[in-house]
Amino acid sequence: MTAVESVLVDRGAYVVYALLVGIGLFVLVDDDNLVKKIVGLNLFQTGVFLFFIAAAFRTDGRAPLLTASGPYTNPLPHVLILTAIVVGVSVTAVALALVVRLYDEYGTVSETEIREVRG
Numbered sequence: 001m002t003a004v005e006s007v008l009v010d011r012g013a014y015v016v017y018a019l020l021v022g023i024g025l026f027v028l029v030d031d032d033n034l035v036k037k038i039v040g041l042n043l044f045q046t047g048v049f050l051f052f053i054a055a056a057f058r059t060d061g062r063a064p065l066l067t068a069s070g071p072y073t074n075p076l077p078h079v080l081i082l083t084a085i086v087v088g089v090s091v092t093a094v095a096l097a098l099v100v101r102l103y104d105e106y107g108t109v110s111e112t113e114i115r116e117v118r119g
Contacts, residue, residue, distance in 0.1 A: 013054035020047030034099045034109045038092060045088050052077045 020043050027040030061073030099109055106114050 013050060013057075017047050017051040017054065020044070020050065032111050034102065034111060035096070037111075038095050038099065041095075042088070042092060045084075049081050049084060052081055 024040045024042070024044030024047060028037055028044060031037055031040065056074055056077035058071055058073050061071050064072040064075065102114060103109050106117050108114060
């Protein structure tokens with residue numbers, strides 16, 4: 001097995017994290033369509049979620065119960081990500097509602113066309 005294959009097998013979640021964050025950031029910065037910007041933001045956000053979950057993973061980890069022994073898995077990152085998912089869905093809903101309002105007002109979802117109309 002080559003070094004690249006070893007990294008992909010052992011640290012596959014981190015490779016996917018880097019791809020999601022990179023693609024999401026590129027779409028967020030490069031695209032003119034507001035709906036696509038929201039999708040890029042969601043990709044970026046999902047990549048960050050995956051990073052936190054992958055960083056908290058332990059191979060032989062167990063839930064921190066009173067009777068269990070051995071290495072424990074910290075449940076805090078998982079709880080924080082659950083909260084962040086709820087907040088992310090709410091922010092996405094508000095952003096899409098704003099895009100609908102902008103489309104009703106200006107007739108387009110293009111950021112440059114809205115800026116031109118505004119002056």
